[in-house]
Amino acid sequence: MRINKKILLVTILCGVSVFAQSFIQKHDDEKAKNLKVLPKDISGKELHEIMRGYSMALGVRCNFCHVSEQVEGQEKPKFDFASDNKPEKTIARDMMKMTAAINEKYIGKMVGGDHTLEQITCVTCHMGRKTPIITVDSLKKPQ
Numbered sequence: 173m174r175i176n177k178k179i180l181l182v183t184i185l186c187g188v189s190v191f192a193q194s195f196i197q198k199h200d201d202e203k204a205k206n207l208k209v210l211p212k213d214i215s216g217k218e219l220h221e222i223m224r225g226y227s228m229a230l231g232v233r234c235n236f237c238h239v240s241e242q243v244e245g246q247e248k249p250k251f252d253f254a255s256d257n258k259p260e261k262t263i264a265r266d267m268m269k270m271t272a273a274i275n276e277k278y279i280g281k282m283v284g285g286d287h288t289l290e291q292i293t294c295v296t297c298h299m300g301r302k303t304p305i306i307t308v309d310s311l312k313k314p315q
């Protein structure tokens with residue numbers, strides 16, 4: 173009898189974990205429908221890491237670039253990630269192309285002596301801000 177209970181418990185736990193895993197899997201495997209710059213076969217996990225990177229680089233949340241609406245009685249907003257209706261997303265696409273071009277056409281072709289030159293990313297300019305600092309006026313003056 174005791175053993176049966178244990179088996180039952182293990183069976184339930186396995187069931188719960190399989191259910192949870194399939195849920196996570198589904199979320200990660202959901203195919204992106206509207207990628208124009210990133211590779212279309214990118215994994216969900218990789219895509220989310222890149223998106224988290226953009227958010228951190230600009231100091232924003234997903235809704236800065238993605239259309240979302242608040243649903244009554246629901247804590248989290250509902251996102252339409254494939255939509256291009258926010259201009260910030262379109263600007264971000266151009267920024268992605270610009271960043272890649274700077275790396276490929278310029279930094280990648282510089283002769284940097286013995287050291288390998290670093291490539292730039294969004295954070296290089298944005299430093300956690302929506303708008304990068306574009307004048308030196310806000311910086312501390314050298315003594």
Ligand code: HEC
Nearest residue numbers: 204205206207208209210223226227234237253254264265
């Ligand atoms: C700075 C702007 C920006 C931020 C912030 C951002 N994204 Fe994105 N996101 C984009 C751009 C641009 C694309 C389209 C890339 C392309 O065309 O290759 C995209 C595409 C996506 C897609 C694919 C949609 C589809 O079906 O084509 C998903 C999913 C996504 N983002 C999720 C997120 C999540 C989750 C966050 C927050 C953690 C986030 N994004 C934050 C700019 C952003």
Ligand code: HEC
Nearest residue numbers: 226260263264267268271292293294296297298302303304
């Ligand atoms: C070489 C510097 C540089 C790099 C690299 C760069 N940006 Fe930008 N970004 C700018 C400048 C400059 C602006 C315009 C600021 C303004 O309008 O005053 C800007 C503006 C933006 C805006 C519009 C912000 C707003 O307030 O509407 C978005 C979105 C953005 N960048 C996303 C990105 C993303 C995503 C990346 C990386 C893929 C990136 N940027 C890389 C310099 C850069």
